[in-house]
Amino acid sequence: FGSECGIAKFDAVIAAAEICEKAGIDTMSAGLSIGFAMECFEKGLIGLNDTDGIKLRFGNDEAMITALQKIVNEEGFGKQMAKGVRSLSEGIKGSEAFAMHVKGLEMGGYECRGLNAQALEFAINNMGGSHSSYGFPVYGELAKGSGKQVKGKGKEVKESAIGRILRDCISVCAFAKATLTDPQLPDMVSSLFGEPWSVDDLNTVGKRIMCLERLFNMREGITREDDSLPGRLLNELKPDGPAKGVVVPLEELKDDYYAAMGWDLATGNPSDELLDEL
Incomplete structure (x- = not known):
């Protein structure tokens, strides 16, 4: 939730992790799915009509928490994000190259160019x-x-x-x-x-x-x-x-x-x- 969503506020990162903990969902997959949606939003591939009016921009911790709650509740755009990066990318033209997954599982942990x-x-x-x-x-x-x-x-x-x-x-x-x-x-x-x-x-x-x-x-x-x-x-x-x-x-x-x-x-x-x- 920090690096993937551009969030520098530690309390927001902890809050997001706690929401995942209580809901029983994976923090890496959830964080990468929201970060992917943020990049799609910033590139103009999706807009406010797609995101239920949420301004999904990197660094927007309130938007991140709102999006996460929608994922947990499978509500609106959250229902799409809850399916993960691969599924979300399949419905967003032009996003495949930066959909960070392998075989459908989101890539957590490391930037691997040079490793x-x-x-x-x-x-x-x-x-x-x-x-x-x-x-x-x-x-x-x-x-x-x-x-x-x-x-x-x-x-x-x-x-x-x-x-x-x-x-x-x-x-x-x-x-x-x-x-x-x-x-x-x-x-x-x-x-x-x-x-x-x-x-x-x-x-x-x-x-x-x-x-x-x-x-x-x-x-x-x-x-x-x-x-x-x-x-x-x-x-x-x-x-x-x-x-x-x-x-x-x-x-x-x-x-x-x-x-x-x-x-x-x-x-x-x-x-x-x-x-x-x-």
């Missing part, structure tokens, strides 16, 4: 534009200063994803990775099952889960083409910051990832040989 592993995670994530369900590769990139590299990012995202998936399976906090390291996980699992597990055993389980998720999406028609990002990240040069002038080299990154996973480069899906192996 190629994070950009790749957004694109290939089986659940869509999640910033964290495949780990937090952004932290490693920032620490190493390696964000603009391409080669090796597939392996980086694969390892990040497996680490997060294993912690989800064991039910430990993802933020505990610094203290609960990968070499410690086999001891936990071995104690649970009463038989020895190795790091390699666990990594195989993580990779198997990633392949099973992909097979589900494959059944539903997902292909390499769907592992994409909004046009803004692919075609618009980043206007400022350390990564000024950068876009995401997505096709190269996807090739690197599929190769690291042992998936088919043309379709982006697991090969029969890999599935037999797993």
